[in-house]
Amino acid sequence: MPPADYAILQEAAEWFAVLRGDDAGPADQQAWERWHASSPAHRAAWRRVEAVSAEFRQVPAEPARQALDAAGPRQSDAARRSLVKGLLALCLTAGTGGAALLRRDTRSWVASLHAGERTPVGTIRQLALADGSQLWLNTATALDIDYSDTLRRIALHGGEIYLASARDSRQPARPLVVDTVHGRLRALGTRFSVQPQGDATLLAVYEGSVEVAPRDGGVQRIVPAGQQVRFGDGFIGEPYAADPNGAAWIEYRLQPEQMRLDDFLAQLSRYRRGHLGCAPEVAHLRLVGSYPLADTDRILAALEATLPVRIHRLHDWWVTVEAQLPQSK
Structure with a gap:
């Protein structure tokens, strides 16, 4: 973060503390109003501080999903969009929580509310999948697992996963894929991690290889062990060395x-x-x-x-x- 941005953000947090202090008075309010009105950067920093504060008043995931279900398919699209916007405002969290959710499109955010597997902030889970694969969910992760007769599919809506793939016992073998908002990854006997990051997804391969197919076209690429790459709509970046300790979080x-x-x-x-x-x-x-x-x-x-x-x-x-x-x- 540039020094100027850091300083403004700290000023906003300090103003927040002053205004909520027991001894805050009219002079403090007026001084804050002058500070707030003096710069768009001040107003943006204030919104950020308010968003982080709102974390401690957030709506739990289950009531949020119930509220979204209550909108139902019979309600107008406008009403449903309005409800989603309201839930977004109420469910703001820090870091890869609310800020990351707001960067993703509304469809992905709604999918994460309905996800079959989720972890809250600070929690890591390990799952044994039906085919013998092992899946780790990092903090603040939401996904769905869909194994059919023809495909083994993991839909990652947000957060980060580490997948140790197993050979499919069925014949013909079903492909094992991970879908993100930015494209599809096909495991080729491998261990790898996947993390959507705003406008792109980060893939790191630790064993075997992974085929990357960006959404909306773009050339497919096979990424070997020891490499990582960012990909987004229609593009794949140049591979570079993966951090060998990048998946230490599974431990x-x-x-x-x-x-x-x-x-x-x-x-x-x-x-x-x-x-x-x-x-x-x-x-x-x-x-x-x-x-x-x-x-x-x-x-x-x-x-x-x-x-x-x-x-x-x-x-x-x-x-x-x-x-x-x-x-x-």
Whole structure:
């Protein structure tokens, strides 16, 4: 995040704390209004802070799905779209939660509400599939599993999966595919991870190979082990080396190897509710180690103990990693 954007976002969070403090008065309200009106960037930052705060008042997934079902096919499309927009506003979460959902189209978001398999923020699950394949769901993941007589299909609506494919016992063997909003992946005896990321999907192959077929055309490509690639509507990027520790999350840990602090915190933020930011002046610091995901607060404490940083908690749901304050002489 550019330093200017980070500073404005922090200002917005500080204003949020001031206005909700017990001693907030008319002068504070007027000062905030001047700040808010002075720049579109201020207003955008304020909306972001309000969205993160709304996480703690969010509608649980089951009532949200029931409300969506209540709209029913007999209601007008306009009414259904209105309900979806309302649910989006109520279900905002941080990181790969609500922000990622808002970046996806409404159809994908609705599909995730109805998904047969889901994980909440901070939860990792392992599933044994009917054909012997093993499937891991990372934090905040939603998908459907559809095995038919001719196809083994996983529809990934959001989040991230790791799939260790098994040979199909049926003859002829049914293809094993993973569909995302950006295209289809066909497993060719393999272990791989898939993560939709805004306007593209990231594929990392750890064993075997995977065939990539982008949605809306584009040349298909087979990605071998040790490579990863981003693909989207009609395109496939150039493959590059996959991080060998990129799938450490299936063992409930993050394992950075000379990873920048801001990149590490972006990964860690996926396992927490609320905002987890990184001050620009410490973003370049490098990490090596293994960090169990069972307690993200302990990870932050470990960073504070081993790096020249401090953990600044403006709210329970707004945490930033900043440079240590200079020690007084």
